[in-house]
Each structure stands twice: as C-alpha cells, then as structure tokens.
Amino acid sequence: MKEITNLLKAGFPAIAISTTEEGRAELAVAAAVKAAGRTLYVWSVTEGLARVLEAGGVTEFGDTQDPMAMLGHTSALPDKVAILLRDVHPFIGRDASPMLIRKFRDVMMAGKQRSQTLILMGHDVPLPPEWVKEAAVVEWRLPTREELQEVIGAVAMSGKVKVAEIEWDTVLDAAAGLTTTEAENAAALSVVETRGISPDVIRREKAATVRKNGILEIVESSTTLQDIGGLELLKGSLHEKRNLFTKAAREYGLPTPRGTLVVGQPGTGKSLTATATARTFNLPLLRLEAGRLFGSLVGQSEANWRTAFATAKAVAPCILWIDEVDGLFAGAGGASTDGGTTQRVLKAILQDMQMAGDGIFFMLTANDIDRLPDPLIDRLEVWAVDLPSRSEREAIWKIQIEKRSRKSKAFDLARLAEATDGFSGRQIERVWLDAMTRAFNDRREPSMADCEAVAARTVPTSKLMGTEIEARRQRLNGRAMPASAPEGAADPKTAGRRLTV
Ligand SMILES: Nc1ncnc2c1ncn2[C@@H]1O[C@H](COP(=O)(O)OP(=O)(O)OP(=O)(O)O)[C@@H](O)[C@H]1O
Ligand SMILES: [Mg+2]
Structure with missing residues (x-):
C-alpha cells in the first residue's frame, strides 16, 4: 500500500492501522516496508519481538513479550527498521500505565532520528491524545471493485471458469462490502456449487458473512409502498426520491439524499416503511442491530460502528437502517452512566453521516423524538406517524385482507375501520389474524362478524397507552412533518391523489 510506504519514507515514528482484516493488512505492510527500504520486525504479546527474514521465517529475541521489554530492546536494533506491533491497544488504552506511555514516546522520539517506525495494528487502535501529533493514522479500507474483480478473477481462472463469461457488474455488486478473503471464499464456493461465478451464491454468502461479522444484517424484503396503508405524504416523498440513487441522477448532478427519520406511535408502519424504501429505491437494505452496537470493551462500540459503516460504504449505494434508534440513546447525555461511550458513538455516527452524502441513505425509525440527540434530528428529514385515521x-384493512389472499370486496371496509377506531396498524393485523383463526377452527372462511367480534374485545392502542400517545403527539408537534395527509384529503373518493407506486 503506497500510503504506508510514503509515511515510512516521510519518517513518521509511529503509524496506527485499524483493520478488521489483519492478514491482508499485514501482507501490505510487509510489502510497504520493503518498498521503503526498511527491515521488518514484528511483536506480539505471545511471541515477543522477532525479525522477519527475507527468505521467510523469523529470528526471535528472547524475553520481549512484555511491551516495556520490547521497547527497551529497540535501542539495540539497527537504523531503518519498522516494528509491527500486533494488538497493542490494551497497553495504550485508557487504563495504560503512564510509564509505558512515556516509554513509547521516548522510543518514538529516538525513532525519528534513526528511521525506526512503530506500526500499531489492531481491530481498533485508540491512540493516546498526546501521540496524535507524532503518529499517522491509516484506516484499512475494504477492497475496491477493481481489487475484488482481481481476486474473484483469480479464483475463476484456477477453477477453469471462462472469465469472459462472468457478468462482472452484478457479481461485483454482490461482492461489494466483502473483504478479499471473504470474496475469495464466496467465489470458490460458487465455483464448486455452480461451476461458475454466480452473483446469487456470492450474495447469499455476503448476507451470511455480514451477519456473522456482527451488527449488520442484510434484509431481503418484498415489501413495497403499496403494502402500506395511509401515510400518503411520507410515501409520496419517498416515491419522489426513487430515482436519486441512479447513475442518471448522478450524471445529472444531483447529490443523493442523506436520509429520513420516521418517529411516532407504536405499530404504525415505521419499520414497514423502512423495508418498503429499499424496494422503492431498488437498493440493498442493511439493518443495524442497535443493541449489539455496544461492546463490552473500551473503544469496541466505536470500532463496531466503524466496521458497520465501512461495510455500508463498500456496499453503497444502499440504505442503512437503524431501527428503534431511540433505544440506542436511552442513556445519552449520560457520560456518568456509561463512561461517555454513547456520546462517542453518537459523535462517530454524526461524523460519518456528515461525510457520507454519497450513496448511503440513512433510515432511522424511533418511537420517541425526545430521546434523540438534536444534531441527529437536524441532519435528517423528520416525519411523524400517528395512529391511522378512519x-x-x-x-x-384492505391490505391486510388481501395479504392473506382473501377478497377485500367481500368485506365492508368502512364498517371495519369504524370498529377499529384508535387501533394501530399492527392491531388491525392482529384482529384480522385472530378473526381468521376463529374461522379456521370452525373450518370456514372469516366473515365480517368474526372481525367485529374480535375488534370489540380488543382495547385500542389509543386507550391502552392513552397518556403516552397524547404526550408523544405533543412532543412531536411542530418538530416533524406529518406522514399522513389530513383526514379527507387522502380519501380516495374525494381526492384525486391516488399514488401510482
Ligand atoms: N400503515 C400500515 N399499513 C399496513 N400495515 C401496517 C401499517 N402499520 C402497521 N401495519 C402492520 O403492522 C405490522 C407492524 O408494523 P411496523 O413493524 O411497521 O410498526 P412500527 O411502527 O415499526 O412499530 P414499533 O414502533 O413497535 O416498532 C406490520 O408488519 C404490518 O403488518
Ligand atoms: Mg418498528
């Protein structure tokens, strides 16, 4: 990697590389060190310090497992070396010994004179603030499309697949976001299974890999805007944006929109809207598991976010969906409660949102606007969803009935709407499924009577959570655009504004 070679040539005494792909990064470091005319040494807490030999293999130095001992040893090393430190972050993190931190700095000062560079590598390398001026930071990125093509092409060749027959565009879309090793594995599997490079196999492997790696999940869904009842204004706005992620829009000079925050009452179609957006924009949907963002180790949460965002960036254009984002910030403001982790993660998210612009659409859904930090709200288009109008x-009702392959014409929808005043969309679905269950037990088809009977014994969300619903409405008032058209306007009988989606 040219960047590392240049940093070495420029005489930086320390280079920090955060990577999730250690094997590949190490190979690149070795090449860069060689290109810069330095000799490579490696250190890890298990093996101690060792010199990497040109011919392969290493010469070890005894008793250098302890980082202090390793640093002490550097003065005995020749000039023009690079020392790769694996997983050094526990020793320089917040609880590091001040003596060790000082020793590191001494070694860096001396290193500048003698062209000795420490290369700190790990999943996440949090540098002590006082080092920032001395050390260069390199973010190890995921491979580009060209790099992926090279890797997959090599697998294809060795599997005797005709490279000319590969549909590269779809294959590379499918592989984007994978590391080289992962792409290699997926391609190899594809060759074994299909004797070719199949985008489907690679896509399937990517979904599995992304999930395995942690906090992102690729959601496959066939939901469209037509599966959402009401919310006409929100749907209209999303429909309007449907072409903004295309090449044509880019060439026209339009930036991609940053994202949307949908807030409001429970069970009203917020998550449904997120999945429908993916189909509308024709983009992959990556769902962030907010609960898993927070790791137990210091610095891990930010590293988790960075890994997730790097994946999203590689997959882009895509939708990055953070469901129930208010849960994420439940403890926000609480530097006292969680050591400021929430605040640091928020900062990282906001920074990335600022930079993103190109191809990542943030889709945030939440119940409560009050729990969300202002800067986050500020960056997004905010929509409020309420309990559905008549x-x-x-x-x-129409959507739910038809979703279960029944004819909505056989039902009096107006009466059903009347009978479910104050119900959320989720409750309507529940009522319908319960009505179907009753009918099924009697081995007959569901009727109006079934629906009305179930509705009558159900307590509507508006009553169930009455005060909370009203309070939420107040909090949202004036802070967000209403997702629904005013009652009447969206009535298909009175308004000509049926959406063609
Ligand atoms: N507007 C709607 N149109 C059609 N179906 C709906 C609508 N709202 C809710 N539903 C039904 O209720 C289910 C739950 O909705 P969804 O998960 O989108 O709610 P939510 O707003 O995300 O709720 P929560 O705040 O609890 O996360 C949906 O899968 C769908 O079947
Ligand atoms: Mg939801």
Missing part, C-alpha cells in the same frame, strides 16, 4: 384504517 380512511387509513380502511386502507390497512
């Missing part, structure tokens, strides 16, 4: 309930 005409919206009609639309939801």
Whole structure:
C-alpha cells in the first residue's frame, strides 16, 4: 500500500492501522516496508519481538513479550527498521500505565532520528491524545471493485471458469462490502456449487458473512409502498426520491439524499416503511442491530460502528437502517452512566453521516423524538406517524385482507375501520389474524362478524397507552412533518391523489 510506504519514507515514528482484516493488512505492510527500504520486525504479546527474514521465517529475541521489554530492546536494533506491533491497544488504552506511555514516546522520539517506525495494528487502535501529533493514522479500507474483480478473477481462472463469461457488474455488486478473503471464499464456493461465478451464491454468502461479522444484517424484503396503508405524504416523498440513487441522477448532478427519520406511535408502519424504501429505491437494505452496537470493551462500540459503516460504504449505494434508534440513546447525555461511550458513538455516527452524502441513505425509525440527540434530528428529514385515521384504517384493512389472499370486496371496509377506531396498524393485523383463526377452527372462511367480534374485545392502542400517545403527539408537534395527509384529503373518493407506486 503506497500510503504506508510514503509515511515510512516521510519518517513518521509511529503509524496506527485499524483493520478488521489483519492478514491482508499485514501482507501490505510487509510489502510497504520493503518498498521503503526498511527491515521488518514484528511483536506480539505471545511471541515477543522477532525479525522477519527475507527468505521467510523469523529470528526471535528472547524475553520481549512484555511491551516495556520490547521497547527497551529497540535501542539495540539497527537504523531503518519498522516494528509491527500486533494488538497493542490494551497497553495504550485508557487504563495504560503512564510509564509505558512515556516509554513509547521516548522510543518514538529516538525513532525519528534513526528511521525506526512503530506500526500499531489492531481491530481498533485508540491512540493516546498526546501521540496524535507524532503518529499517522491509516484506516484499512475494504477492497475496491477493481481489487475484488482481481481476486474473484483469480479464483475463476484456477477453477477453469471462462472469465469472459462472468457478468462482472452484478457479481461485483454482490461482492461489494466483502473483504478479499471473504470474496475469495464466496467465489470458490460458487465455483464448486455452480461451476461458475454466480452473483446469487456470492450474495447469499455476503448476507451470511455480514451477519456473522456482527451488527449488520442484510434484509431481503418484498415489501413495497403499496403494502402500506395511509401515510400518503411520507410515501409520496419517498416515491419522489426513487430515482436519486441512479447513475442518471448522478450524471445529472444531483447529490443523493442523506436520509429520513420516521418517529411516532407504536405499530404504525415505521419499520414497514423502512423495508418498503429499499424496494422503492431498488437498493440493498442493511439493518443495524442497535443493541449489539455496544461492546463490552473500551473503544469496541466505536470500532463496531466503524466496521458497520465501512461495510455500508463498500456496499453503497444502499440504505442503512437503524431501527428503534431511540433505544440506542436511552442513556445519552449520560457520560456518568456509561463512561461517555454513547456520546462517542453518537459523535462517530454524526461524523460519518456528515461525510457520507454519497450513496448511503440513512433510515432511522424511533418511537420517541425526545430521546434523540438534536444534531441527529437536524441532519435528517423528520416525519411523524400517528395512529391511522378512519380512511387509513380502511386502507390497512384492505391490505391486510388481501395479504392473506382473501377478497377485500367481500368485506365492508368502512364498517371495519369504524370498529377499529384508535387501533394501530399492527392491531388491525392482529384482529384480522385472530378473526381468521376463529374461522379456521370452525373450518370456514372469516366473515365480517368474526372481525367485529374480535375488534370489540380488543382495547385500542389509543386507550391502552392513552397518556403516552397524547404526550408523544405533543412532543412531536411542530418538530416533524406529518406522514399522513389530513383526514379527507387522502380519501380516495374525494381526492384525486391516488399514488401510482
Ligand atoms: N400503515 C400500515 N399499513 C399496513 N400495515 C401496517 C401499517 N402499520 C402497521 N401495519 C402492520 O403492522 C405490522 C407492524 O408494523 P411496523 O413493524 O411497521 O410498526 P412500527 O411502527 O415499526 O412499530 P414499533 O414502533 O413497535 O416498532 C406490520 O408488519 C404490518 O403488518
Ligand atoms: Mg418498528
């Protein structure tokens, strides 16, 4: 990697490389060290310090497992060396010994004179603040499309697959976001299974890999905007944006929109909207598991976010969906409660949002706007969803009935909407499924009577959570655009504004 070679030539006494792909990064470091005319040494807490020999293999130095001993040893090393330190972060983190930190600095000062460079590598390398001026930071990125093509091409050749027949565009879309090793494995599997490079196999492997790696999940969904009842204004706005992620839009000179925050009452179609957006924009949907963002180790949460964001960036254009984002910031403001981790993660998210612009659409869903930090709200288009109006309930009933392959014409939708006043969309679905269950037990088809009977014994969300619903409405008032058109306007009988989606 040219960047590392240049940093070595420029005489930086320390280079920090955060990477999730250690094997590949180490190979690149070795090449860069060689290109800069330095000799490579490696250190790890298990093996101690060792010199890497040109012919392969290493010469070890005894008793250098302890970082202090290793640093002490550097003065005995010749000039023009680079020392790769594996997983050194526990020794320089927040609880590091001041003596060790000082020793590191001494070695760096001396290193500048003698062209000795420490290369700190790990999943996440949090540098002590006082080093920032001395050390260069390199973020190990995921491979580019060209690099992926090279790797997959090599697998294809060795598997005797005709490279000319590979549909590179789709294959590379499928592979984007994988590391080289992962792409190599996926391609090899594809050759074994299909005797070719199949985008489907690679996509499947990517979904599995992304999930295994931690906090992202690729959501496959066939939901469209037509599966959402009501919320006409929100749907209209998303529909308008549908072409903004295309090449044509880019060439036209349009930037991609940053994202949307959908806030409001429970069970009203917020998560549904997120999945429908993916189909509308025709983009892959990456769901962030907010609960798993927070790791137990210091610095791990930010590293988790960075890994997730790096994946999203590589997959881009894509939708990055943070569901129930208010849960994430439940403890926000609480530097006292969690050592400021939440605040640091938030800062990282905000920074990345600022930079993103190109191809990552943030889709945030939440119940409560009050728990969300202002800068986050500020960066997004904010929509408020409320419990469905009468005409919206009609639309939801129609969708739910048809979703279970029944004819909505056989039902009086207006009466059902009336019977489910104050219900959320989720509750309507529940009522319908319960009605179907009743009918099924009697081996007959569900009827109006079933639906009305179940509705009558159900307590509507509006009552169940009455005070909370009203309070939430107040909090949202004026801070967000209403997702629903005013009652009447969206009524198909009175308004000509049916969406063609
Ligand atoms: N507007 C709607 N149109 C059609 N179906 C809906 C609508 N709202 C809710 N539903 C039904 O209820 C289910 C739950 O909705 P969804 O998960 O989108 O709610 P949510 O707003 O994300 O709720 P929560 O705040 O609890 O996360 C959906 O899968 C869908 O079947
Ligand atoms: Mg939800």
